[in-house]
Amino acid sequence: MRYSVLGPTQVHTADGRPVALGGARLRALLTALALRADRAVPVATLVAEVWPDDPPADEIAALQALVGRLRRVLGREAVASGPGGYRLVAAVDDVDARRFERLAGEGVRALDTGDQAQAARLLDEALGLWRGPAVADLPDRTAEAARWEARRLDARRARFRAALALGEAASVLPELAALCASHPLDEPLQALRIRALRATGRAAEALASYESFRRALADSLGTDPSAELRALHAELLAQEPAAPAPVSVKAPVPPPAVRPGNLRARLTSFVGRDQDIARLQEDLRGSRLVTLLGPGGAGKTRLSQEAAERAADAGAAWPDGVWLAELAPVTDPDAVPETVLGAVGARETVLRGAGAEGLRTTDEPLGRLVEHCASRRLLVILDNCEHVVGAAAELVDVLLARCPGVT
Missing domain, CATH: 1.10.10.10 (Winged helix-like DNA-binding domain superfamily/Winged helix DNA-binding domain)
Structure with a gap:
């Protein structure tokens, strides 16, 4: 069993x-x-x-x-x-839960010994075991669930460390930003976000992120960032602009276009399930809403991402990217729109629209999400949403009705 x-x-x-x-x-x-x-x-x-x-x-x-x-x-x-x-x-x-503990521990040990690819594989397998809030069926679950959520957060931090070491900063930055928003005083997470911003050439945003975190610490706890984070801040301040590339006598080869989105680079190949992939791609071509059902551990997450990635590679009509919103850590249904907003990279966007009374600003997360997506053509994957399925369904209903380019 x-x-x-x-x-x-x-x-x-x-x-x-x-x-x-x-x-x-x-x-x-x-x-x-x-x-x-x-x-x-x-x-x-x-x-x-x-x-x-x-x-x-x-x-x-x-x-x-x-x-x-x-x-x-x-x-x-x-x-x-x-x-x-x-x-x-x-x-x-x-x-x-016990398998998660074993895999996460092995992943952290692999990371500490410098085997980042193995660490990423083990941590992905560990985190993939989560289907929703831990120990959901214990009547008084608060303390036990908190212990497991803390272990999960440790594993997610380790996975981000592996991603940065593997050069995947751009792909994990939206997920990392969303997690930082829900843990605003978690210094290891904030440091990872700052490093990811630096790695993607966004030094100014990294400095702003540090300053925002420094103020939050001072206001909430009356303390300063650690010596390690202050050292990272000093590195950012001292960072010199990159020297211009030497002029080549040959015509430069244009770099491959970077596809928008936040799907992680695959560390392993995907073998088999060609019929499932083909069926999903066919459904995605003909429908704006596709739902994938199956028991926990059946591989729905990997299958959905693989089908979406292949469809995008084949020229499917999502020029604004494929975006994965991970809902497993969401315990409050009201937080679903904010989580999806962060996943599609729109959390910091200031959005305005013309209403009956003229120009206005939309502060409510679902409204901001709609305005971000309304003029875009993109695919959104809502993963692990069964425990907040009512809120997820309401969000999908609004997006499909008001954002014609969203699948």
């Missing part, structure tokens, strides 16, 4: 078939056991996590009955019992 708790709790057989789970209590019990896979969990701990606010009168009997229901779903041998409590019989890699 494969157990998934980085998002709504799910179970799949070894060959990928989903296993139907019961109600909220059963999913909470499975989540609590899966987080401690192959370790005995005391009865008191399980009762506290399944019934945090209203424990049953006979806790032991109620838990025994719930364990019995879980065994009927998973098989009796899947949940062992003993003096120490109940234990989910599963290997570490059978639980997505």
Whole structure:
């Protein structure tokens, strides 16, 4: 069995078939056991996590009955019992959260030893396991979810470090900017954004970003940036303009056009699924809204990006690029428009339009997003949106209605 708790709790057989789970209590019990896979969990701990606010009168009997229901779903041998409590019989890699920990740890170690390509591969695989908010089915999930979100943020920081080392600053900058906006006092993230801006030749923006962060630290915490970040600031101030390139007697070869968008460069080849790719490309040619469904881990993210990239290479009508909006870290549906706005590189844009009362400024994120996209032809991929599907659907409805060049 494969157990998934980085998002709504799910179970799949070894060959990928989903296993139907019961109600909220059963999913909470499975989540609590899966987080401690192959370790005995005391009865008191399980009762506290399944019934945090209203424990049953006979806790032991109620838990025994719930364990019995879980065994009927998973098989009796899947949940062992003993003096120490109940234990989910599963290997570490059978639980997505534990697999994430292993892959992320290996990725960070690879990064520290200078193997950036291996680090990127491992970290991408780790981060790809997330399907939504962690431990979503625990009734009182705040503390546990915060721990897992902190580990995820560590992995994302490491992935950005690998991207910068691999020369991918331009492709990750929109995602990095959006993450910095949601963590305005996270100095490692802000430093990564400043480095990415410098690497893409945007030194003035890098200096402005440093100054904005310095003021935020002073206003919120009464402190200054670290010595490391101040040193980076000094490097930016001392940076000299690049010397002009020597004149060549030969006609220069024009550089390849840089396609707008924020899709990351692929570190591995994409083998197989040609029929799926062809079907998706056909759908994209004929429809402005295409939805890809499937269980967690089926490869929807990679398939969607591969199909979009190939369609763009084949001359599809998106001259303004292909943009990926990653919604997995979004926990508040109201934050969906702001996240997509940052993903398409429009967060800092000042937008104006003529209304009934003349010139006005649009400050509301969805309005800013519409004005940014209204005159553009682009493809937007909304990835991992099932946990905020209502807000995502409303956003899509508005974009399709008011932005005729958006797919």
